[in-house]
Amino acid sequence: MERILTGDRPTGPLHLGHYVGSLRNRVKLQNEYDTFIIVADIQALTTHWENPELIRNNVREVTLDNLAAGLNPEKTSIFVQSMVPQIAELTVLFGLYTTVSRLKHNPTIKTEAKLYGFTDMTYGFLGYPVSQAADILFCRANLIPVGEDQLPHVEVTRFVARRFNELYGDVFPEPKALVSEISRLIGLDGNAKMSKSLGNAIYLKDDPKEIKKKVMSAVTDPARIHKTDPGHPDICTIFAYHKAFNKVEIPEIEDSCKKGTIGCVSCKKNLIKKLEEILSPMRERRAEFDKPGLIEDILIAGTDKAVEAGKETMALVREAMHTNYWKER
Numbered sequence: 001m002e003r004i005l006t007g008d009r010p011t012g013p014l015h016l017g018h019y020v021g022s023l024r025n026r027v028k029l030q031n032e033y034d035t036f037i038i039v040a041d042i043q044a045l046t047t048h049w050e051n052p053e054l055i056r057n058n059v060r061e062v063t064l065d066n067l068a069a070g071l072n073p074e075k076t077s078i079f080v081q082s083m084v085p086q087i088a089e090l091t092v093l094f095g096l097y098t099t100v101s102r103l104k105h106n107p108t109i110k111t112e113a114k115l116y117g118f119t120d121m122t123y124g125f126l127g128y129p130v131s132q133a134a135d136i137l138f139c140r141a142n143l144i145p146v147g148e149d150q151l152p153h154v155e156v157t158r159f160v161a162r163r164f165n166e167l168y169g170d171v172f173p174e175p176k177a178l179v180s181e182i183s184r185l186i187g188l189d190g191n192a193k194m195s196k197s198l199g200n201a202i203y204l205k206d207d208p209k210e211i212k213k214k215v216m217s218a219v220t221d222p223a224r225i226h227k228t229d230p231g232h233p234d235i236c237t238i239f240a241y242h243k244a245f246n247k248v249e250i251p252e253i254e255d256s257c258k259k260g261t262i263g264c265v266s267c268k269k270n271l272i273k274k275l276e277e278i279l280s281p282m283r284e285r286r287a288e289f290d291k292p293g294l295i296e297d298i299l300i301a302g303t304d305k306a307v308e309a310g311k312e313t314m315a316l317v318r319e320a321m322h323t324n325y326w327k328e329r
Contacts, residue, residue: 003142004026007037007038008040011048013205016201021180030075036139036309037076038306039063043135047112049124059080063078067298078298084307090134098127102156103129109128129156140173142175144178158174171316171320216272220236221233241271245271253267
């Protein structure tokens with residue numbers, strides 16, 4: 001089977017944007033691919049190095065979110081990045097031939113540096129696309145389900161793999177990105193993508209009361225004052241959510257909105273119902289896995305498998321680079 005590598009930075013709970021951007025594809029493809037899910041704690045520390053306890057607390061929560069979304073630990077390997085030493089080894093090696101100029105021109109790096117207010121980027125932050133390449137290539141993954149904003153990082157990975165193969169011999173595949181049909185979900189405020197840092201997200205673990213509160217307060221069409229006013233669904237946050245989670249009713253909702261025969265409150269209530277159909281089973285699965293020791297056992301088993309994959313890759317790397325100095329041992 002070909003391999004998938006994807007995952008999350010444990011900087012907080014996962015939300016609906018993560019679900020449509022990558023999680024939904026992970027669940028769909030786990031039966032077709034040998035799937036590795038990385039809990040990228042080192043990457044999280046590139047922006048939260050002063051608060052490592054935050055990362056520790058979120059490793060478990062992010063794992064729970066993945067399992068709640070429908071990942072089967074018997075079919076997928078969920079592992080902790082920092083516990084796989086071969087990723088660190090590859091990060092060092094890949095950094096030897098990846099230029100600073102290539103990293104500085106990465107549009108995602110530029111955007112995130114601005115978001116976090118980094119006027120003078122740290123070595124770790126600037127180089128995290130190299131670390132991400134190691135995350136992907138340590139298991140020689142073929143396919144990467146990602147959101148659109150991660151495409152520049154996948155291109156760095158493809159470069160890293162291609163350049164290694166040119167220099168030393170064929171070891172790595174050039175992985176392809178799999179972008180969801182809806183790779184970016186607008187935030188509840190209507191002004192940016194759904195984001196933990198912007199506080200405009202619906203989280204996978206939110207209870208029905210919280211979901212109702214958030215949806216009912218979400219921004220809609222600002223030009224629509226009265227229920228009977230003709231609406232403009234293309235600029236409405238709620239309509240964007242219907243397109244992501246309620247495709248069957250889209251033609252009817254769009255027509256009714258434009259004619260002014262459906263109000264925003266009714267449209268929001270309909271969305272709440274659709275979201276509950278998705279999130280209610282997630283809460284049930286979350287409760288099944290949220291037991292003492294179970295998440296830790298799942299992470300240990302997944303990490304053990306990741307380490308074995310890493311050892312196989314590093315054996316090939318050392319052979320290609322002629323650095324297997326004590327091969328007989």
